[in-house]
Amino acid sequence: MERKPSAVLMVALILWMFGVAGTVILPLFDQEINSATASGELRNYPEDSAEAKGREIYIQNGCQTCHTQFVRALPADTNQNLGPVSQGGDYKYDLPHLLGSNRTGPDLMWVGLKYNEDWHRQHLIDPQSTSPGSIMPSFDYLTNKELDDLVAYLMSLKPTEERLAEYKKEREEQNSMNDK
Amino acid sequence: MFTDEKWSSSKNWFIAAVIWIIIGMSMGLLTAAKQIWPDLLNNRWTTYGHIRSAHVMLVIYAWLSMAYVGSMFYMIPKLAKTKIYSEKLGNFSLVFYNIVILEGFFALLDGQTSVIEYGEFPLWVDVQLLIAIVIVAYNLFKTVGQRTEKMLYVSLWYFLGSLLWLPLTWIVGNFPAQWIPSGVQQGLMGWFLGHNAIGLWMTTVGVGQIYYLLPKLTGRPLYSHQLSMIGFWAIATFYVWNGPHHLMNGPIPSWISKAGVIPSIVLLIPVWAVLANFWGTMKGSWAQTRTNVPLRFTMAGTIFYLFACLQGPLQALPSVSSVIKFTHWTVGHAHMGPFGAFSFTSFAAIYYILPKIVGREMFSKKAMEAHFWFSTVGFLVFAFSLWIAGVVQGFAWIEGVPFLQTVLMMEPYVQGRAIGGTMMYVAQFFLAWNMYKTIKVAKQEKKQQALHQAVTA
Structure with missing residues (x-):
């Protein structure tokens, strides 16, 4: 990996997507914040x-x-x-x-x-x-x-x-x- | 129309950055002054709310981001042992980026705001800024693509990661929020940007700068390559999850809160890994900070980075948050990363890189010293005023002291903040003047040299 920028970018992207899934996407399905x-x-x-x-x-x-x-x-x-x-x-x-x-x-x-x-x-x-x-x-x-x-x-x-x-x-x- | 002179884009991004630090910090000083004299320059354009927003957006996306891009336009080709993919495109992106920042500045003064902290520009500016960032990233990715040095030094990892994360994070924070029909959900998106503009752009490019500068300035190799990898991947894994701690103890379900708080505390790991690496590299070189101003700026930056990252996880604890959240403390904390840590490393980068580009050392060493001491002492006065104020204010609220009375209690601290802030602001004129003189004198020297050569030939 120390020679492949594309591999670094790939893993960086995946880790970032985990964070989005956990703190942005999952809450979309939470009733408590989504019903008035x-x-x-x-x-x-x-x-x-x-x-x-x-x-x-x-x-x-x-x-x-x-x-x-x-x-x-x-x-x-x-x-x-x-x-x-x-x-x-x-x-x-x-x-x-x-x-x-x-x-x-x-x-x-x-x-x-x-x-x-x-x-x-x-x-x-x-x-x-x-x-x-x-x-x-x-x-x-x-x-x-x-x-x-x-x-x-x-x-x-x-x-x-x-x-x-x-x-x-x-x-x-x-x-x-x-x-x- | 755009020059492709070697290193011109790096130099030009730095020049623009320093112009913006003066403008951005004057907005900050005005904000501080307005908390003492509320009706100072108060009108439809320059009311408190507009000036505060403009200050935040300009110091982060104009000053600091431009200084970062300037650094990367020099450091990335150097590390990749190649030249920049396109100096012309680099200079074009600079002009475009500055036009967008100007648009954003006027939009904020006009009261157009998307309310998202660290992403306050309205949608029509957000789109353009995204394009500008993508052009910069494209140019730098292409530069890495044509590298002749196969090994990727750790700074490159940080730069590559940051250039990927910033545009993506900008998209999540600014775009879906306009259509997602729920306020708290929108808050989570906004704070995803709010926190990661800091975590995955400011921190990561800044840390990359330090990794580049330390071995150069001390002449010693990096303490541990292994440790730098651990630091990088731990930041990449845990920083992304920090957004929800901004809504701590608030209207979010407890599972979201935990998903934000735990990674915030785990962040202590990469911070220690990174700092152990920096200070390990420094072993035996500390005495050099007496005479070497760029090195001193870098090391002061790492110390402020440590403080910021000790405060951060602590503040993410619900009990600590329950006292200091919403108080002046937060404002003090929010300045330590962007100013104390990463503006300092950017100053060091400018002082290291500019002489290499123009081919002569910085015009005035005294001005560099003045820049350092005014910045450091000013920041300490500024920050300690706010931290003390925050704790006093937080406990006064808990005691049930009427709100207006707590405002009156804050007066001396707010004045202390303005005094520290004035020193921080004055410091930047030493930087700007020194840069101007260096570039001007270098040009004259080159001219004379050319003349001399022509005569003797």
Whole structure:
């Protein structure tokens, strides 16, 4: 093999294909990530809806570079009160996905639960006015229409009522356990 | 229109690479500054998100990749004892590649992004970049094909493997994701690219460079051929499986998580094999790093490579990940491979190769020293700020400190990062100036020599 580049390439290709099969192809057959949850269905926005357009604006302005949409069953996330732990099926219609990798700003998986439209609008135009010390840039360069769409998208990031009720119940149980 | 002067493509890829390191790192510095002054240069084009994406894509695919191609256009023919298959095609691919990078740069500033980290260019740019990469790979494969040296030195293995893996990985990461109807599945594809752009391109070409440079710079033979084979095949076997650890503790089934975590930890094997080989080769030559700047860059690179590869498998442990994931730590870690390890080896490659091509030594040794110390000290300030910040931030989140308060806690570290980053950025001007002077003076000397010969003849 030390004299045959084609042999090196062949084996290199086969090893690479194993990795693709294991980490890319096999997951295609996994039900858990490929069928939508009820909360995932809520993110299946009709084309041309304000939410769908707002999502585009979210992407175009790079919101995903600072904000994850990714709640883990870990103290770091539960203690920050981020909401229900996210499941594979929540992202079924999330294309392109906005999981993110860095929390320069807080997680936005269920941000629709936390504030109202007016707060979001004010925060986007002048972040420091609602969140003193925030290092988010102002998005005052967006048009009114764009801001409306973006706010509609952010407000849509909610779980279903049932999921929320379940989550609240779990938290209460946990809190009462901690109190004892 | 394209020159076929010997070594011209190697030299031209290096020149383009160094122009891009200045542009790419200025984007990085702006990103750091925006975390201190959020409204600095804030508008529809240069908002934070666009600048950060442009920084990542430019330093990896413009600076580092072009420096890699420049190295390979010199090292591959040398190892194969032949000339490059086509210098003309090499120069053409350079112009084409740069046009595509410019398109990608403007697309990102325009807010067109495919969101895939390390593959953020939109689809229309992805296709063109793939073509450019394939042209480069074709030229280099053909060069290996016409070799007169039958034995393939280990660097060639790494280069051949990388030139095959990069286009394939680029395809998996960028293309099917546009049609696969499931977010998490897409995440897995994206991180297949995200991790393997690093594992099967940045790491493997960089390691190939070191294998080439060490024996040349020290004048000693490679410590063990056997060990280099073990290292190569272990990287090829295990690196590919690392993508899923980026979605650790997240919305993926546990079997996928395990399929990603276990190989991430096993990666310690090839890393130690490779480093044992490098440091074995160095035995008795360490004193040379005092005066030999390219060798010092190479060795500092291997040390940063070791650190990066100690962090990597540790970070892949669910418990460690649960503290540092999403924090500033990740950003520090993400700079150690591309900057600390492989930009350093690329600097060494430029300092070794450029004098051979232009026929005179580097113009200023002082500038090389300044380049090294600013880069190293700057990087250490930068990285330690981020690592400390990450740990503090991670535990603050676990304590339940309100998010906004954790942002305020990070202020001094974010400033430290910007100071370190400024030093890293300033360092590159010493490189660019030194290169410019070297090439210019070499040209003048050649002219004078020709004149002298004409007179005496």
